[in-house]
Amino acid sequence: MEYNFKEIESNWQKYWATNKTFAAKDGGDKPKYYVLDMFPYPSGAGLHVGHPLGYIASDIVARYKRHKGFNVLHPMGYDSFGLPAEQYAIQTGQHPKITTEQNIARYREQLDKIGFSFDWDREVRTSNPEYYKWTQWIFIQIFNSWYNKSTNKAEPIETLIKVFETKGFNSKLDDTLTGDIEKDLEPFTGEEWKAFDEKKKSDILMNFRLAYLGESFVNWCPQLGTVLANDEIKDGVSERGGYPVERKLMKQWSMRITAYAQRLLDGLDTLDWTESLKEAQRNWIGRSEGTSLKFKVSQGDKWIEVFTTRPDTVFGVSFVTLAPEHELVESLTTADNKAAVEAYVTQAKNRSERERQADINKITGVFTGSYVEHPFTGKQVPIWIGDYVLAGYGTGAVMAVPAHDSRDYSFAKHFGLPILEVVAGGDLEKESYDAKEGKLINSDFLNGLEVKDAIKKAIAEIEAKGLGKGKVNFRLRDAVFGRQRYWGEPIPVYYKNDIPYALNENELPLVLPEVDKYLPTEDGEPPLARAASSWKHEGKYDYEHSTMPGWAGSSWYFLRYMDAHNGSVFADKKLSDYWQQVDLYIGGSEHATGHLLYVRFWTKFLKDLGYIAIDEPAKKLINQGMIQGTSAYTNIISKVNYFDLPNEANSNFVIYISKNKLKEFVSSNDTSFISDIYKKHFPNVDFSKTRFEFDKESPNNGIGKRAVLVDYVNPNDTLQFDNFKKWRDLMFRESNLIVEYVFENDGSFIVDREVEKMSKSKWNVVTPDDIAEKFGSDTLRLYEMFLGPLEQSKPWNTNGITGVHGFLKKLWRLFYSPLQGGAQGAGDVAFNVSNDEPTKGELKTLHKTIKKITEDIERFSFNTSISNFMICVNELTDAKCNKRAILEPLLICLSPYAPHIAEELWKQLGHNESISTAAFPDFNEAYLVDDNVNYPVSFNGKVKFTLELAATLTAPEVEAIVRANEQTTKYLDGKEPKKVIVVHKKIVNMVM
């Protein structure tokens, strides 16, 4: 029998599905192991070869752990709310639910074909009401909680109300407030609190709730009636449609993730994640230690508070800068400066964040006309406004020390403001000196101190004068939680008398209503407002009309897999106590700061309220590398300069021109091929006076490029021209153009290649389906792993695929090849496995392989394990080994990687149960011991020859033998070695 992968693979896929081979059991004697892949969004394009990379790796681990005696949870589901489906719905009017279902079906089909060992009984979809009921439930818990700084955890809001009732509230210095929305709340007593009306109470509590309605800046696009993410904006206008975008303060639901900033930071130390990923999170959280410091405004009794990490440089302050959005801007502006300031503020406010970034070198600002007093010298310090100061960070105001901060430095240089040196060591003519090193000068009581000590002393002085307080600031912002979109979880809130109320648990799920269109209303309300007339709480009160963001459902899904169908709780505590953390989490690094922060935040929150026992969602995390596609581009010429072109030949054209021909024509400045084309198309026109020139004005001489569907490009970069032409004509309906092709002299057409991100728009997507069709899924699995280290990005090419496919065939022949008659292969061969005792050599091959494979899996080095399998099969083939005692353990080792062929051969060996139930073989060191050691002998570190010596020899004995060797004598050339180094069982080095 030949290796018929098609039949084998579909049979075993059916077998696994029917027998629920990979269903996880909730409990039992075995230790548990939870392997999770990052939640996929089921896009319409289906899977390309990059997606399964991580799934194959996690599947190998899952299968391996089962062999090792673990109870493995390896689930899969879909993050099925999201923008692409909504966009498609807007264009076609089709309900996103339908497209989502179709996409999921396609995903599932592709996933099944690759033979993953998922427990499909636990599948979840975030867009199912049975699922988002619990997303809404968690939202309500967060809404009904506040962060208690003294216990350092989230607590029910009732405990805060109790505090208010008994002690009242002092002020923001009360230390009760958390997060960065630190509004100045009026103090009140317990009695006053009790007397407040419901609206007032609600407003006050909003400042404490972990899910709260707050004001934050967003990128608002009036024409689209929606808020845009930063990456939906290109060059200051919306990517879609090109409409203007403005920064707008909007009332929005937010999550007080900032309350958890310190814990999110500290928790990183307990995690086995890559250092780079942890570093990304640390940077994102952005903890900085410093102090607040108040400057008294010279006129009136106002104060400006700043945050600084460099209080040591306080004597170097030469001006104070406010963000354009700062609340004191208006009142501090003097009459003389009013017009200028107003103009500047209006313009700065309307620049999107992106725009401000784009003009990083353009320094803008304006003087208010007012001054503050320097807190220590009493000198007058001017107040400026500059958009390099961000309203959202710190206090929205900075004390500018141009000598020791590069941004202040550029600002000061640009506006001719003084630069006062207070830390010695820099060259202020050229640049600011930002380093936290050196001695303080020109700084009164700080003079002579090192920066570190000066910071401490300055804070102490500031605190003593009551001007501020040492504090910690975080870069992390609260997360905006509302989206002006349709296809997301409804936020379970309704409004009564302008007060937001959370739904009761028994009212969940709040089901997404049907709407006539998936667009915002005419007056800019979110799409859900279209349903408002009939969609009301108790038939009277409006629901919240924004929906949850994409990260809501994915912030807790790992818990739902533990108890996927529970209707009465998001996950039974008994089950979450059993499954605990994810032991291995695999996914792309693009989630480093988004998803992975939010899921950690929700996990900590749920732990605080006692719903789960763990503090971090995933113990170990691996980022898979990206698989890049190789795009193909044809050169086209669509613009040349022509002179004296007869009118009747005036026509637009596009010429596809092969790579080398183009080079040839351009380098020789030869445009005759263009006139040839004109002559061909207008045979009756006289072109004798016409002259063509490459367009030297345009960047590439008028030569452009067009992406080609890579399916029609041969490995040698030539086009399958007929296929390409058919596709091209379909894609670009350019019947009104002259379309021509210029080939190489040999008639071929050569394209340019480029390695870049795999994407539909670049026509370079490769789906796993073709590979699976041609070589089988086991080959696909092996090949994706064989490409290189999991974490490394690499371009997809199928050059080596015959190698791994050949390996599987070779493995098959160990079981099926007739031993007599050599290795010719062809013809009928029968299953032929012997029960003979294996030789010492065969046992060595096997155990060496077991050892290496075990080590490789444990360190997630899948590419090397495949090489090791190849070496093993090569050696067994050379030894003509068809012995059960060798092949059986080998199959178990291989089955995580190539499960179908392993199952099939396992069955042929006479087993009735799935190979996944077999125990992973242990290796026996005794088989690996060598009698001899091959010593490389080197002279001054350069290896000259090797010497095979008995392993039992001691180092001095080895040295004696090497010294006596005649080759040694030759290389020593009569000289006595200065030193001889013998590393036992490794190497000998003669130093001359």
Added chain:
RNA sequence: GCCCCGGUGGUGGAAUUGGUAGACACGCAGGACUUAAAAUCCUGUGUCUUCGCGGACGUACGGGUUCAAGUCCCGUCUGGGGUACCA
């Protein structure tokens, strides 16, 4: 700018703790089987030099540490990713 990860044959990559650089695979060249092809098998394949034995060079570049460096240290170049006026 800052942070992170890389740079090894024609190609993907291996070398796990400093100890024979290039395992394994592709590609290429030659050969066997075949009417032919496919499939399969065998041999060779870092570069330069040599008829050959051999010799020299070689892990982006320049230094250093070491008996010994792809691996450790310093500097430079370069590719990729992340991030961004965060005070």
